[in-house]
Amino acid sequence: MSVEKVYHLSELELHRLIQEAATCGAKKALADIGLHDERAAADIRDMRSLIDGYRIARKGFLSAFGKIIAVGVLALLALGVYIGEGKIK
Secondary structure (H helix, E strand, O other): OOOOOOOOOOHHHHHHHHHHHHHHHHHHHHHHOOOOOOOHHHHHHHHHHHHHHHHHHHHHHHHHHHHHHHHHHHHHHHHHHHHHOOOOO
């Protein structure tokens, strides 16, 4: 037969216990992903820089792709008009 222990904590003690558990959990989570040392802040900045570069490149690619599509559509329209005028039989 197991005996359950009952603890009585004040609100302040409960708050401190929760705070300590949260801090311990955060440190473990950072260690699990390799961000536990003094280089962690630099690593995060590097990752943000890479993500910003990716976003800029993606935006540029989408812009260029959109322009290519627009020029292609206009070229097809011009060809259609040229053919429709009877210039090509």
